[in-house]
Amino acid sequence: MLAAARTLVWVRVLNQLDAYALSFLAVLAGPGLATAALVIFGVAALASRWAGAFLLDRFAPRGVLAAGLTATGTALIMLTLAQGPAQVLVAIALVGVAFEIYEPATQELLSRAATGEQRHRVFAVLGVALSAASAIAGLLAAFLLPLGVRWLVAADALTCLTAAVVALVFLPRDARGPQKATVRRGARWKPPKPLWHLTVAGTAFAVGHLAVMMYLPLALLERGAPAWLPGLTLTGAALLAPLALWAAAPLLTGRTHKVLLITGTFALGVLALIMAVAKSPVLTVTAYLACAAVNSVLLGRWQSMVADAAPEPDRPRWFAFHGSSWGVAQPVVPPLAALAGAVVGTIGTGAFLTAGAAFLLVPLALRSGIRRS
Secondary structure (H helix, E strand, O other): OHHHHHHHHHHHHHHHOOHHHHHHHHHHHOOOOHHHHHHHHHHHHHHHHHHHHHHOOOOOHHHHHHHHHHHHHHHHHHHHHOOHHHHHHHHHHHHHHHHOOHHHHHHHHHHHHOOHHHHHHHHHHHHHHHHHHHHHHHHHHHHHHHHOHHHHHHHHHHHHHHHHHHHHHHOOOOOOOOOOOOOOOOOOOOOOHHHHHHHHHHHHHHHHHHHHHHHHHHHHHHOOOOOOHHHHHHHHHHHHHHHHHHHHHHHOOOOOHHHHHHHHHHHHHHHHHHHHHOOOHHHHHHHHHHHHHHHHHHOOHHHHHHHHHOOHHHHHHHHHHHHHHHHHHHHHHHHHHHHHHHHHOOHHHHHHHHHHHHHHHHHHHHHOOOOOO
């Protein structure tokens, strides 16, 4: 099964190699449509993750993964060819609907591939691999963007379709097939209380993570950094993650996911507050790289907690519900950062204050959350 996990990591890396295209949806839509485009995409992507979970009730994860990647690639081709506001918005909605279908299938396949600490390692390897692929994606974006945003979208479509083919050809068929959720016929599935606690904690973590990632370049420029420094910093953080995870591995033996998440998010909160009070680019970059090192230790911990705590038939729904935390956090971060920025004077500093407060809320939420870790 670990061979299947390695194949799955390569599938997701292929898909990630040009994932920055979606960061330029607002550019493609244009100033007049940007807000509507982002709202439509965000709502559709949130629904997409749930669609992926419910498809797992009927189909095996391998098929759902390949179908999600194929649908995303096809929708991106439609977006590349779209002309006029109506076509662009419809295409963006279709991209959103397809965008997260493969995520619950990915997590379910990895959950089946291993158990215990080995399960966490495969989730962590996926996180590190995606970070490295993101660094390459940034370079591809820098190369393709001068040709036009549509070229970036077309390249993203190609990587999605290639990943779908690799998944179908090289991922083994799962003899167990779909898992039926533990709900009575005609009854609605309800998230249990432990999952609510973990999702609240995950939402706070997502707010903190996104606030730092979205506003680090702006904060550095506000503090007088040269234009090349933000990109170099993000690339350096992506390269640092696997090294930090490797160096910390001997120190993590015997620590539960819950303990590590509580300790790690507290450290992230302190580092984010240091970034907020920092005035120089050097101190900001140093604190951010420390954040990247701490975050590398947390890679895969959330998914492992969900996988360990969920009843096996309900795992896709647990993953979808917990994964919604990122869909909720994304539209919340900009207004929070703007509000804090209005108080402290700059939006970058406001974003770091938002991140610090959000990270420090995570340990409070986890204390009464899932006990099995």
